[in-house]
Amino acid sequence: MNKIHPLAVVDPQAVLGDNNEIGAFCVVDKNVVIGSNNKFYNGVTVHTGARIGDNNEFFPGASISTKPQDLKFRGEETTCEIGSNNSIRENVTISRGTASKGKTVVGDGNLLMENMHVAHDCVIGNGCIIGNSTKFAGEVEVEDCAIISATCLFHQFTHVGSYVMFQGGSRTSQDIPPYVIAGKEPIRYAGVNLVGLRRRGFSNDVIEVIHDAYRIIYGQGLIKDGVAEARAKYPESKEVDYICSFIENSKRGIIR
Secondary structure, three states: OOEEOOOOEEOOOOEEOOOOEEOOOOEEOOOOEEOOOOEEOOOOEEOOOEEEOOOOEEOOOOEEEEOOOOOOOOOOOOEEEEOOOOEEOOOOEEEOOOOOOOEEEEOOOOEEOOOOEEOOOOEEOOOOEEOOOOEEOOOOEEOOOOEEOOOOEEOOOOEEOOOOEEOOOOEEOOEEOOOEEEEOOOOEEEEEOHHHHHHOOOOHHHHHHHHHHHHHHHHOOOHHHHHHHHHHHOOOOHHHHHHHHHHHOOOOOEOO
16 A cells, blocks of 8 residues: 655556655656655655656655756657666656657666766666766766766766776766776776775686786777787686777777
């Protein structure tokens, strides 16, 4: 049974699972699907197109599946898909998709801190931590277990690999390859995320392979030459294959 505060407004066309708690002054629009065991604190707005899983917390002022801030948007029917076990803190805004991809996606087990913004057609993976007031422009992709510090800015179409640590107050218009620390001004490679990888259970041997691969990649005059050498040296390493594939598929180029 859902617990809906009498001062909340839930459209009769919204589809709700079981055991959700919807606080005072929340608004849930039509064409919304919500799973079970979610908690919406007071003043949360869930706009049309939201698709929400289970066991999420939405804190006051959060605005989910908002109209995209994109002048090309013409009212097409799109979605904002949020998985399960996420913590969406105060005043977070997440736009729904546009005709470009049709949906914005936030995976499972993420912490989106106060006042951060996820723009249209972004894809956020699983287990990420995104700091206060960080802003993602349209079609940014962040892979699993990335940690993005506070007040960071991401240019549209940028791509962030898994297990990245991104320094607070930084900004980027280039892709951030996996397993690294990105920092300084202007943003650049600042080493391998040793502490983060150890906390996630990576062995010292695997971390050393990752570290050596980046020494090779960044040690060459041309990144593509470093990628070829790293692949040749570690043909059996799935981590090196992931790094090299990420770089080879980068559309904006990686940080140096």
